[in-house]
Amino acid sequence: MTEMLEISDLTVHFQINQGAIEAVDHINLTIRRGEILGLVGESGSGKSVTSFAILRLIRPPGRVVSGSVHFDGIDLGSLPEEQMRRMRGAKIAMVSQTPRTALNPLLTVGRQISRLLMVHAGLSTREAEKRMLEMLRLVRIPAPERRANQYPHQLSGGMCQRIMIAMALATSPQLLLADEPTTGLDVSIAAKILDLLRELRTKTGAAIMLVTHDLGVVAETCDRVAVMHAGQVVECAPVRDLFHNPAHPYTKALVRSIPRVDRDVVLEPISGSVPSLVNPPSGCRYAGRCEWAMDRCRVSRPPIVEAAPGHVVACYGFEERRGTC
Numbered sequence: 312m313t314e315m316l317e318i319s320d321l322t323v324h325f326q327i328n329q330g331a332i333e334a335v336d337h338i339n340l341t342i343r344r345g346e347i348l349g350l351v352g353e354s355g356s357g358k359s360v361t362s363f364a365i366l367r368l369i370r371p372p373g374r375v376v377s378g379s380v381h382f383d384g385i386d387l388g389s390l391p392e393e394q395m396r397r398m399r400g401a402k403i404a405m406v407s408q409t410p411r412t413a414l415n416p417l418l419t420v421g422r423q424i425s426r427l428l429m430v431h432a433g434l435s436t437r438e439a440e441k442r443m444l445e446m447l448r449l450v451r452i453p454a455p456e457r458r459a460n461q462y463p464h465q466l467s468g469g470m471c472q473r474i475m476i477a478m479a480l481a482t483s484p485q486l487l488l489a490d491e492p493t494t495g496l497d498v499s500i501a502a503k504i505l506d507l508l509r510e511l512r513t514k515t516g517a518a519i520m521l522v523t524h525d526l527g528v529v530a531e532t533c534d535r536v537a538v539m540h541a542g543q544v545v546e547c548a549p550v551r552d553l554f555h556n557p558a559h560p561y562t563k564a565l566v567r568s569i570p571r572v573d574r575d576v577v578l579e580p581i582s583g584s585v586p587s588l589v590n591p592p593s594g595c596r597y598a599g600r601c602e603w604a605m606d607r608c609r610v611s612r613p614p615i616v617e618a619a620p621g622h623v624v625a626c627y628g629f630e631e632r633r634g635t636c
């Protein structure tokens with residue numbers, strides 16, 4: 312697998328009256344061709360802002376303060392808006408957490424997909440109709456001919472989410488940004504949506520960035536995981552490695568907080584709360600919640616170091632304990 316997306320030193324701020332919300336702070340991430348990368352972290356850790364920044368959809372009062380996003384070697388930040396718009400439809404697609412509101416309530420779902428195919432893939436009306444039905448079958452919409460003629464309000468939440476995925480995949484994107492695609496769905500429907508994402512990756516070869524706060528979802532679906540805390544990536548590792556050998560105390564706490572059906576555990580909430588992102592601490596943003604915190608954690612931000620091949624972590628405490636834990 313080779314790198315398809317490279318995020319380097321990305322920083323995004325939102326200017327409000329009290330100052331700048333430092334929502335994403337100097338993050339580095341890569342997504343490889345054909346892989347599913349999980350982006351996890353508590354609410355407000357900067358996961359969605361990262362997705363929007365990839366698509367260059369940060370709007371005022373937000374702005375990208377520094378850094379770059381390269382897709383297939385192309386610097387997205389320097390593309391003219393018209394080319395970026397084409398890139399969004401054709402090569403990088405997004406599935407949001409609110410499918411029902413993202414769909415047009417005035418158009419049948421079939422019409423929405425076929426319009427997209429006509430605009431982005433240049434298909435004729437007839438070709439677009441045919442392909443639209445294929446897409447509905449691909450995302451396992453039962454009785455696709457009938458469903459295509461229905462409006463979003465006539466479909467369940469799970470069905471709307473599949474329609475969103477069909478729309479996102481209609482133009483065969485190379486990268487799918489799936490932002491909490493199972494939020495609000497019941498457990499069995501959520502499991503089907505995740506199956507679908509895995510199957511689509513295999514069938515289409517697309518890479519997927521799966522944004523979620525649910526580590527259980529990550530364990531079942533992803534190849535690699537990046538953990539965000541308060542706008543920073545604190546750890547990134549292959550999925551098995553992250554669950555078996557978490558290196559950062561925040562990741563350890565997240566892993567400890569996953570409910571397990573195979574053993575009786577008392578769930579441990581993560582202590583403390585995410586620091587304010589307006590004038591956040593200058594050192595490690597987890598220091599105020601961390602059992603390992605030392606003086607230097609509060610002063611300077613720990614650099615990213617390799618914990619194992621392909622497994623990186625930003626933690627002075629880990630470096631001190633390396634080899635002893």
Ligand SMILES: Nc1ncnc2c1ncn2[C@@H]1O[C@H](COP(=O)(O)OP(=O)(O)OP(=O)(O)O)[C@@H](O)[C@H]1O
Nearest residue numbers: 325332334353354355356357358359360361524588
């Ligand atoms: N339009 C905006 N204006 C001001 N602040 C914003 C805006 N959008 C995001 N933020 C701030 O940026 C930070 C990161 O938000 P983001 O939505 O990326 O978090 P998240 O990790 O995706 O959380 P969740 O899991 O709840 O979706 C938060 O502090 C949020 O308040």
